[in-house]
Amino acid sequence: MTALTGARLVTPAGVLDDGWLRLAGGLIGEVAGGPAPADAVALPGGWLVPGFIDVHVHGGGGHDFTASVEEMAAGIDFHRRHGTTRTLVSLMAGSLDAMCEQLNWLVGLAAGDDRIAGAHLEGPFLAEARCGAQNAAHLQLPDRQTMTKLTEAGQGLVRTVTIAPELPGALGLITDLAEAGVVVAVGHTDASYDEARAGFEAGATLATHLYNAMPPIRHRAPGAAIAALESGAYLELVNDGVHVHPAMVRHAAAYGTDRLVLITDAMSATGVGDGSYLLGGLPVTVVDGQARGTETGSLAGSTLTMDSAFRRAVREVGLPMTAAAAAASTNPARLLGIADRCGSLAAGQAADLVHLDDDLTVRRVMIGGRWL
Numbered sequence: 001m002t003a004l005t006g007a008r009l010v011t012p013a014g015v016l017d018d019g020w021l022r023l024a025g026g027l028i029g030e031v032a033g034g035p036a037p038a039d040a041v042a043l044p045g046g047w048l049v050p051g052f053i054d055v056h057v058h059g060g061g062g063h064d065f066t067a068s069v070e071e072m073a074a075g076i077d078f079h080r081r082h083g084t085t086r087t088l089v090s091l092m093a094g095s096l097d098a099m100c101e102q103l104n105w106l107v108g109l110a111a112g113d114d115r116i117a118g119a120h121l122e123g124p125f126l127a128e129a130r131c132g133a134q135n136a137a138h139l140q141l142p143d144r145q146t147m148t149k150l151t152e153a154g155q156g157l158v159r160t161v162t163i164a165p166e167l168p169g170a171l172g173l174i175t176d177l178a179e180a181g182v183v184v185a186v187g188h189t190d191a192s193y194d195e196a197r198a199g200f201e202a203g204a205t206l207a208t209h210l211y212n213a214m215p216p217i218r219h220r221a222p223g224a225a226i227a228a229l230e231s232g233a234y235l236e237l238v239n240d241g242v243h244v245h246p247a248m249v250r251h252a253a254a255y256g257t258d259r260l261v262l263i264t265d266a267m268s269a270t271g272v273g274d275g276s277y278l279l280g281g282l283p284v285t286v287v288d289g290q291a292r293g294t295e296t297g298s299l300a301g302s303t304l305t306m307d308s309a310f311r312r313a314v315r316e317v318g319l320p321m322t323a324a325a326a327a328a329s330t331n332p333a334r335l336l337g338i339a340d341r342c343g344s345l346a347a348g349q350a351a352d353l354v355h356l357d358d359d360l361t362v363r364r365v366m367i368g369g370r371w372l
Contacts, residue, residue, distance in 0.1 A: 002022070002023045002039070002040075002041060003020050003021065003022040003023070003036060003037045003039060003040035003041065004020060004021055004022075004023070004040065004041055004043055004048065004353075005019075005020035005036035005040040005041070005042055005043065006041075006042040006043035006044065006045060007043040007045060007046045007047055007048045007355060008046070008047050008048070009021060009031065009047075009048050009345055010047060010048065010049045010050075010321050010322060010325045010345065011031060011322075011344065011345045011346065012322075012326075012330065012344045012345075012346060014322060015321055015322065016031075016032075016033045018033055018034060019031065019032065019033045020032060020033075020036040020037070020040055021048070021345060022037070023351050023369045025369070026350065026351055026368040026369040026370075027348060027349065027350060027351055027369070028345060028346065028347055028348065028349045028350070028351050029347060030347055031345055031346060031347055043355060044363075045357070045358060046355060046356050046357040046358055046363060047321070047355070047356040047357075047358075047360070048345065048353055048354070048355055048356075049310070049321075049325045049328070049329065049345070049353070049354050049356060050325060050328075050329040050330065050342070050343055050344050050345050050349070050352060050353065050354070051083065051084070051085025051086065051329060051342070051350075051352030051353060051354055051365070051366070051367065052082075052083045052084045052085060052086075052262075052306035052307070052310065052328045052329055052354065053084070053085070053086040053087075053088075053117070053328070053329055053332040053333055053336070053342070053343060054079060054084045054086075054087055054088065054263060054264050054266075054306050054332075055088040055117070055120060055160065055236070055261060055263055055332045055335065055336065056088065056090050056120055056122070056208070056209065056236055056263035056264065056265050057075075057079060057084075057087060057088070057089070057090055057263070057264045057265065057266045058090050058092065058265065058266060058267045058268070058279065058301050059071070059075040059266065059267050059268035059270070059279075060075045060078040060079050060264075060266045060267075060268065060270035060271055060305070061074060061075060061077075061078030061079075061268075061270065061271045061272065062268055062269075062271070062272045063075035063078060063268055064267070064268040064277075064278065064279070065089050065090070065091065065102070066091060066092065066094065066098070066102055066280065066281075067268075068105075069105035069108065069109065072089065072102075072105055072106065072109060073109055075268070076089070076109075076116065078270070078271060079264070079266070079305060079306065080115075080365060080367065080372060081362075081365065081372065082271075082305035082306055082307045082308075082362060082365075083305075083306050083307045083310070083354040083362050083365055084264075084305075084306045085115055085342075085350075085352035085354075085365065085366075085367050086115050086116075086117045086333075086338075086342060086352070087115065087116055087117060088117045088118055088119065088120045088159060088160065088332075088336070089106055089116065089118070089119050089120065090119075090120040090121075090122050090265075091103070091119060091120070091121055091122065091123075092122055092123055092133075092134055092135070092279070092280035093122070093123025093124040093126060093131075093134045093135060093138040093139055093280065094123070094124075094135070094138050094280065094281070095138060096146060096149060096150070099121070099124075099150060099153070100149060100150065100153035101153075103119060103150065103153040103154040103155075103157070103158070104153060106118075106119055106154070106157055107153075107154065107155050107157060110157055115352075115367060115368075117159060117336055117338070118154070118156075118157040118158065118159035118160075118336075119154055119157050119158050119159060119160075120159065120160040120161070120162070120185075121150060121158060121160070121161045121162065122134070122162045122187070122188070122208065123138065123139065123162065123188070124138050124139050124140045124146070125139075125140065125141070125142045125143075125161075125162075125163045125164060125167060125170065125173070126139050126162065126163075126164050126187075126188035126189075127164040127166065127167065127188055127189050127190045127191075129190040130164070130188050130189055130190050130213045130214060130215075131188055131213075132188065132212075132213045132293075132298045132299065132300070133279055133280060133282060133284065133293045133296070133298055133299070133300035133301065134188065134280060135280050135281055135282055141167050141168055141169055142163060142167055142168070142169040142170045142172075142173040143169065143173075144172075144173060144176065147161075147173060147176075147177070151180075151182070158182060159182065159183060159336055160182065160183040160184070160185055160206065160336075161177055161182055161183070161184055161185065162184075162185045162186075162187040162188060162208045163184055163185070163186065163187075163199070163204070164186075164187070164188055164189035164190070164191065165186055165189060165191050165195055165196055165198060165199025165200075165202070165204065166189060166190060166191040166192070166195040166196075166199075170199065171198060171199065171202040172202075174199055174202040174203050174204050175202045175203050177203070178202070178203025178204070178205070179203070181337075183205055183206055183335060183336070184199075184203055184204040184205065184206070185204060185205075185206035185207060185208040185236070186199045186200065186204045186206070186207055186208065186214075186224060186227075186228060186233075187207060187208025187209065187213060187214065187236075188208065188213045188214075189213070189214050189224050190214075190215060191214070191215075191223070191224045191227075192215075192221065192223065192224075193221070193222045193223055193224070193226055193227050194227075195224075196214075196223065196224035196227035196228065197227040197230075197231065199227075200227060200228070200231035200232075200233055204231075204233065205233050205234060205335075206233055206234045206235075206236065206261075206335060207224075207225075207228035207233055207234070207235050207236060208236055209236050209237070209238050209243065209263065209265055210225060210228055210229075210235045210236055210237055210244075210252060211225050211237075211243075211244050211248055212238065212243050212244070212299065229252065229255045230255075232259070233259070234259050234260075234261050234331060234334075234335045235252050235255075235259050235260055235261060236261050236263045237249055237252060237260060237261065237262060237263065237327075238263060238264070238265045238302055238304065238309075239262055239304070239309045239312050239313055239316075239317065240302050240303075240304040240308070240309065240312070241312065241316065242289075242290055242299070242302065243265070243299060243302065246312075246316045246317045246318075249313070249317045249319075250317055250318065253317070253319065253323070257319065257323040257326060257327065258326060258331060259331065260323070260326070260327035260331060261327060261331050261332050261335060262306065262309045262310065262313060262324075262327045262328045262332075263309075264302060264304040264305060264306055264309060265301045265302045265304070266301060266302055266303065266304055266305065267279045267284065267291055267300065267301035267302070267303070269284070269286045269291055269303050270302070270303045270304065270305060271303070271305070273286070274286045274287055274288065274289070276294070277291070279291070279293075279300050279301055282294075282295070282300075283295065284300040284301075286303060289303045290303075291303055306328060307354070307356075307360075307361070307362045309328065310324050310325075310328045310360065311359075311360040311361070313327060313328070314360060315360070325344075329342075329343045329344065330343040330344045331343075350368060351366060351367075351368060351369040352366065352367050352368065353365070353366040354366075
């Protein structure tokens with residue numbers, strides 16, 4: 001067993017300026033304040049936070065999750081170097097055969113890697129008017145038979161599904177999925193306030209990238225965003241300064257920081273640079289780090305990493321370190337029902353850690369008690 005000291009620990013109970021933690025068999029064995037054990041390894045200052053959990057990501061490091069199983073694996077690995085220790089792979093609307101094949105790749109990868117948390121299906125049950133960078137040719141109305149084929153292909157790994165609740169058949173499917181233990185998200189929706197509220201009442205417990213791909217908030221037509229905020233659902237936020245203004249992140253935080261879920265929505269250009277790319281088979285142009293559909297001009301994912309999202313949450317938004325750690329780790333773990341084993345610095349949790357320097361830049365990442 002090894003103990004770590006020298007960095008401030010961001011725990012659910014608060015920040016331990018003089019804390020230490022002990023590793024035990026891939027888990028955190030103990031977290032405490034005060035003098036560290038004699039065998040403790042001293043870190044060079046900075047912060048220790050729980051490993052980040054990204055529940056909405058499409059690729060990174062030049063790798064598109066939907067291109068091949070090799071690309072999916074390489075994209076996941078890229079984000080791990082930026083502190084993402086558990087990944088929910090997001091798949092976009094495509095042909096049923098293609099989506100099932102991509103789920104089969106994921107099943108194979110997850111069999112040897114329990115840090116792959118499963119799949120998020122961002123389609124095909126989306127509103128064409130708010131489909132963003134999705135390929136409208138592959139959108140369809142909510143259909144139980146299609147959903148069954150997708151869940152069967154995922155072999156229990158389909159963890160979240162985004163659905164536009166105003167579509168015919170959506171409310172029944174939302175209820176079915178929720179009763180089966182699948183997290184349903186309201187997103188890519190043109191729903192009115194009442195239509196979105198019906199989706200949450202039917203069982204949806206998450207808003208896909210809040211404020212984006214949904215109607216803007218108006219004083220006479222509050223729309224899906226206000227319905228999400230009032231519902232008690234978890235709230236995804238792409239905190240890159242492009243998708244949402246920092247003031248809107250604070251707006252969401254006012255409804256409870258225990259509901260905030262930082263995501264990247266990252267696509268293959270992340271970590272590579274400006275240029276021409278594909279996302280969901282459609283052309284995307286990245287300029288100054290902003291990814292937009294070449295033909296539509298709509299935002300097409302992001303070039304964000306979780307460490308940057310975390311840093312912006314503290315520096316630009318003004319969240320306390322504990323709230324930022326919850327939004328990047330604890331809250332997504334609770335959303336997925338895995339908070340009993342990961343997502344916080346506490347005894348019995350997986351030893352998935354991110355060591356940040358004083359500027360909140362990643363120094364090292366630990367997964368299962370081993371530094372990458």
